[in-house]
Amino acid sequence: MDGVLDGVRVLDLSRVFAGPAATQVLGDLGADVIKVEEPGRGDEARGFGVTAPVLERLGASPSYLALNRNKRSIAIDLKSPAGLALVKRLAASVDVLVHNFRPGAMEKWGLGWDDLRAANPRLIHCGFSGYGESGTLRDFGANDVALQAHSGLMHLTGEPDRPPVRVGTAGIDLHGSLGMVCAILAALLHRGKTGEGQKVTSSLLQSSAHLMSYFYTDWWLARTEHRRMGTANHLSVPNQVFPAADGDVVIIAPSDDMWRRLAHALDPARLDRPDFTTAMDRRTHRVALVETLSAVTRGLTCDEILRRLGAAKVNVARVHNVGQAADHPQLEAVGAVLHWERNGQAEQGVAPPFTLGAAPVGVRLPPPSVGEHTTQILAELGLDDAAIEAARQAGAFGLAEAAPPA
Known part of the structure; x- marks a missing residue:
């Protein structure tokens, strides 16, 4: 053809x-x-x-x-x-x-x-x-x-x-x-x-x-100067790499509904907290949330995290090396x-x-x-x-x- x-x-x-x-x-x-x-x-x-x-x-x-x-x-x-x-x-x-x-x-x-x-x-x-x-x-x-x-x-x-x-x-x-x-x-x-x-x-x-169009526009219109955050994202929490028992995963839950699904899928006793309820709450308490969620994910394998969060319709991915990604x-x-x-x-x-x-x-x-x-x-x-x-x-x-x- x-x-x-x-x-x-x-x-x-x-x-x-x-x-x-x-x-x-x-x-x-x-x-x-x-x-x-x-x-x-x-x-x-x-x-x-x-x-x-x-x-x-x-x-x-x-x-x-x-x-x-x-x-x-x-x-x-x-x-x-x-x-x-x-x-x-x-x-x-x-x-x-x-x-x-x-x-x-x-x-x-x-x-x-x-x-x-x-x-x-x-x-x-x-x-x-x-x-x-x-x-x-x-x-x-x-x-x-x-x-x-x-x-x-x-x-x-x-x-x-x-x-x-x-x-x-x-x-x-x-x-x-x-x-x-x-x-x-x-x-x-x-x-x-x-x-x-x-x-x-x-x-x-x-x-x-x-x-860089988003960042330039943010500077031109709001004079916001963004700085390095590792794998985290200034827009939402969680939105970064988290440790697992056998590797690393990226977890992104920007909306309140998605956060609730994440908490219930992984560990509601530790994650379903009033200070994590809204997006503003989660940004305000970023450090506490990341520490708490990291403690949860360290006890689970990558496959288990992907299985639970995938079923809960939460954005998640394993951090692959190049060979794993190329052969997927x-x-x-x-x-x-x-x-x-x-x-x-x-x-x-x-x-x-x-x-x-x-x-x-x-x-x-x-x-x-x-x-x-x-x-x-x-x-x-x-x-x-x-x-x-x-x-x-x-x-x-x-x-x-x-x-x-x-």
Whole structure:
């Protein structure tokens, strides 16, 4: 079955995280994504956070493999005039271009929106940067952790009496990637109505602000300065991690009705107290409530707490490690895991965070090796064997690396 973006061609000049995550979703939806990589090394994420034996076995890091399925790879040297000419030719043939170079880099190469629109007025030109394309921070380098710090997210994360802590995943990058996908889909709809392409921009700054929107609004309207609370939440009590006999659980009971159900399910003698009756009471007596509830949960296993509170319709979850979460059968039950083969080996990855009943996403292509599809893509551009060889001799590109051993 064709994907909803079947027939849409995407030129992916992005690398590392947010950009590749966005173009992977477009590929999952059926778009033909052409990933431009540096000859030899490829996307630098191919070597991120991986030991030599794992790299030898997999051929690329899990960081790269997680974000680059449903793409074809062409190895082109953007520093070569011949390579740059090929990229411009590709840009004239696609519907969408995505990049995450620093502001000004694309214009320097003649690949900016104003440079490319003359040859391809229907092009949707999407750029993703750290702090955006204007303002005093325009030229600052940035990554996910830098924006965790800049945005105030890191200030909110950790224990009250300890230094700020980074969030354990690249949430600003991933949130930004879905923002890019939304913008690109909106631009495609606009083009369908008007025939016009457009420039689309986003940034880690905008992604982080969107994640922090509640806290920023609370500051702008009420001048509330939030501080670190560990796993607790200023909005309600209980709303945090509690110890169990064999692990930890998160318990969230914001409403009075839910609190009563919790108390009766776990230990009404200790928890059904007048000073815990209302939400205001529970916030006022936060310390006493947390101490009392912790004493109750320490005497129960995680499974028993989940069984009792689940039956009582109270929000509860076990604190899993990554392996427990990744292998939990509920992921497969909701279609959150995609499966494919690469070099004869079974692999799997996380699906986009949605399902489409009429056009399910799937894996047409496993993550590619560097330049795996170079010759194929150039032939589609109209280059014959002699022209491809001439471009190679001119230093425009590299051909496919050998596939890693199975």
